[in-house]
Amino acid sequence: MATIIRMPEIAAGTGVAAVQTWLVAVGDEVAKGQPIAEIETEKAVVEYEAEEAGVVAALLIAEGESTSVGSSIAVLGAPGESADEAIAAAGALNARSRPVDGAQDEKMPEATPPQQTRSADAAQAGTQTGVAASVDLEPGDGSAGARSSQARIFATPLVRRLAREREIDLATIEGTGPNGRIVRRDLDGAPAVSEAAEPAAAPVVASTDAPSTDIPHTGMRRAIARRLTESKTTVPHFYLVAHCRVDALLELRRQINAADVGKVSVNDLVVKAVAAALREVPEANAIWTPDATRRFSSVDIAVAVSVDGGLLTPVVRGVDRMPLSELSATVRDLADRARAGRIKQHELEGGSFSVSNLGMYGISEFSAILNPPQAGILAVGVAEKRPVVGADDTIEVATMMTVTLSADHRVLDGALAAQWLAAFQRRIENPVSILI
Known part of the structure; x- marks a missing residue:
C-alpha cells in the first residue's frame, strides 16, 4: 500500500x-x-x-x-x-x-x-x-493552472510568501529548481522592489567615501537574533565573576597530554569542572518552565562552537559520568561536525547549562547571554599571567583565568549562584578533584 x-x-x-x-x-x-x-x-x-x-x-x-x-x-x-x-x-x-x-x-x-x-x-x-x-x-506550486494565472512564474507557495514578505519581484528572479522553478535559495540576496524601484526614497546615511554592502540574513543568523533577543528581553539575567588561579590546572593538562592518551584542552577541563560543580550543587542543574522548576539528575552541558555565519551549542550528555578522554573526544567530534554543517538537531537540544570560551582569542573577561531554556552559562576568558597577592602578603605572578556566570534569576537566586560558582572555582583550582 x-x-x-x-x-x-x-x-x-x-x-x-x-x-x-x-x-x-x-x-x-x-x-x-x-x-x-x-x-x-x-x-x-x-x-x-x-x-x-x-x-x-x-x-x-x-x-x-x-x-x-x-x-x-x-x-x-x-x-x-x-x-x-x-x-x-x-x-x-x-x-x-x-x-x-x-x-x-x-x-x-x-x-x-x-x-x-x-x-x-x-x-x-x-x-x-x-x-x-x-x-x-x-x-499553486507550478501546476498548469497556477502557471497561467501567475504569468508563468514557477514558484512554490512558500517562495511566493517569502517574496511578499521581503518585497521581492519574482519576475526578476531566475529559478534554479527543476524546470526553472524558483526555490528558496534563489531569494537570497535578491533586492526588494522598494530598493530597486525607489533607490532615492531613503535618506543616504553613509558618506560617499564609505561604500557599504548588505549581507542577506541566513536562517541561522535570524534564529540567533530571535532567540537571543527573546533571552535578553524575557529572562532576568544577573552576573557573578570569579578569578581562578589555574597554574595547577595547566600542569595537570601538561601531564595528561604527555602521557599520550589523547589530547585534552583547557576547555575540556573547564567543562568537566562545571559538571562536578553541578553535581555538588544539584539545585543549580535546573531550568525554568511555566509550571515548575525542572531539576535534572543527569548533567548535560552545551558547549558553544563558532561556525561560519554564527554559533552552535551542541550538548554533551552525562558529562558527570564521562571519563575525561571520552569527553574530549566527544566535544571534538561535535565541534568538527558543527563546523561542517553535519550536526543533528537532537544534539542541539536539552541541557541546563552552557560553556562559552573566548580565551583562545585573548579575551580576558566577557558576559554571555543565556541560551533558553537553560538557566546558566559560564563565560571563560584567557589564562594569563597576572600579579596576585600571596599568602604572606607579597606580590607574586600567577596564571589567572576570569570566568563570568550568567544566571536566570527565576531559577538561581544570588546565594545559590554564588554557591555554585565557588564550587566551580574549588574544582578548577584543585584540578585532581575533577578526575575523581
Missing part, C-alpha cells in the same frame, strides 16, 4: 524546512528506519529516516527547496506496485485525510499513462534531478 511521506517537524515550533539532499532515488527500495533525506532547519541538517518500508515512487520537491511542515515530499509504493499506481493510491489516501469542512489540502495527481505524464524533456529533467517532474502536490 502506498505511503505519503510528509515534511517532519524536526524542531519544536518549526513551520518550514527544506530538503537539503535526497539520499534515495525513484525506484530505490527503502527499509524502515533507513535515512532517506537530509532535512535542513535553521541551525542544523538532520537525517530523516523512513517510518515505513517501500519503494520510492516519487520525490516531490527538489533539493534545496523548502515547504511547510506536514506537506507531502515523497511517495513510497509497495513492492511490485508501479509508480503510477502508488501515486494514485497516495492521492486517494490524501483525499480521505482532508478536513470535513472542506479546507483546502494538498492535491495528488490522478494516475495517467506514462506517455501522458510528461514530455521527453520533462522526463529527462525529472531523471536528472531525481524529482518526479510530473507530480505537483501543493496548490
